[in-house]
Amino acid sequence: xxxxxxxxxxxxxxxxxxxxxxxxxxxxxxxxxxxxxxxxxxxxxxxxxxxxxxxxxxxxxxxxxxxxxxxxxxxxxxxxxxxxxxxxxxxxxxxxxxxxxxxxxxxxxxxxxxxxxxxxxxxxxxxxxxxxxxxxxxxxxxxxxxxxxxxxxxxxxxxxxxxxxxxxxxxxxxxxxxxxxxxxxxxxxxxxxxxxxxxxx
Numbered sequence: 001x002x003x004x005x006x007x008x009x010x011x012x013x014x015x016x017x018x019x020x021x022x023x024x025x026x027x028x029x030x031x032x033x034x035x036x037x038x039x040x041x042x043x044x045x046x047x048x049x050x051x052x053x054x055x056x057x058x059x060x061x062x063x064x065x066x067x068x069x070x071x072x073x074x075x076x077x078x079x080x081x082x083x084x085x086x087x088x089x090x091x092x093x094x095x096x097x098x099x100x101x102x103x104x105x106x107x108x109x110x111x112x113x114x115x116x117x118x119x120x121x122x123x124x125x126x127x128x129x130x131x132x133x134x135x136x137x138x139x140x141x142x143x144x145x146x147x148x149x150x151x152x153x154x155x156x157x158x159x160x161x162x163x164x165x166x167x168x169x170x171x172x173x174x175x176x177x178x179x180x181x182x183x184x185x186x187x188x189x190x191x192x193x194x195x196x197x198x199x200x201x
Contacts, residue, residue, distance in 0.1 A: 004022075004023055005023070036168040036169070040168050040171060040175070050092070050093040051093045051094075051095070052093060054089040054090075054091065055091070055094050055097055056085075056087070057083070057097065057122075058085055058087045058122075059085075060098055061081060061101055061120060061131070062081065063098070064098065064101040064105050065105065065120075068105050068109060071109050075115075076114050077109065077114070077116050077117065078118070079117075080119045080120070082120065082121050082122075083122050083131070084122075087122055087124070087129065088124065088129055089201065090129055090201050091180075091201070092180050092199060096176045096179070096180075097176070097180075099176060100177060100197065103169040103170065104133045104197075106169060107195065108135045108195075111135065111137065111138075111139075112135040112136060112137050113136065116135060116136040117135065117136050118134070118135045119134045120133055120134075124201075125198075127201060128199065128200055128201060129198065129199055130196055130197070131196065131197055131198075132195070133195045134189075134192055134193070134194045135193060136191055136192055137191060138191050138192055140193065142188055145186045149173065149184055150167075150171060173197065177198075181200055182198050182199040183197070183198050184196065185197075
């Protein structure tokens with residue numbers, strides 16, 4: 001970006017719509033990267049400054065999905081949210097859990113093909129609640145599952161520079177859930193991929 005701007009400023013490169021559009025796209029990528037890094041820094045700090053309260057996770061999921069409805073509809077993705085209002089509350093920081101849900105929702109929207117399906121379900125266990133985001137169109141290998149929550153990791157096939165961001169979103173999910181004393185994971189089932197997190201209740 002700096003090289004192009006210097007060339008434009010020095011008159012070496014004539015300004016054109018194509019060049020300016022390209023620079024605009026690159027600047028937006030840089031902005032997103034800075035925002036992702038800020039999000040990761042905040043997630044790391046969450047281990048020492050969580051504002052814990054009783055949180056109805058089903059209500060948070062509904063709120064986040066409502067904000068993302070237009071994005072899913074634009075790609076014809078069906079969202080099946082089966083979380084009921086009778087789910088037990090979890091002990092957590094509401095704002096940090098909203099961030100977790102936003103990241104998982106954004107991940108699903110980016111990597112579910114047009115006309116695909118996203119299913120959100122819950123499983124109750126003694127002292128814990130597991131929430132799963134399952135989307136169709138999985139294009140990764142079994143061996144990649146253990147790396148998906150690593151910071152800056154992007155599968156070449158499903159996390160391109162254009163659509164996959166910097167590979168920080170799932171790392172933030174892991175940091176925030178572990179800060180709450182929970183766990184995260186991913187699993188493949190045919191052409192579906194399941195991302196889940198589990199929190200104490």
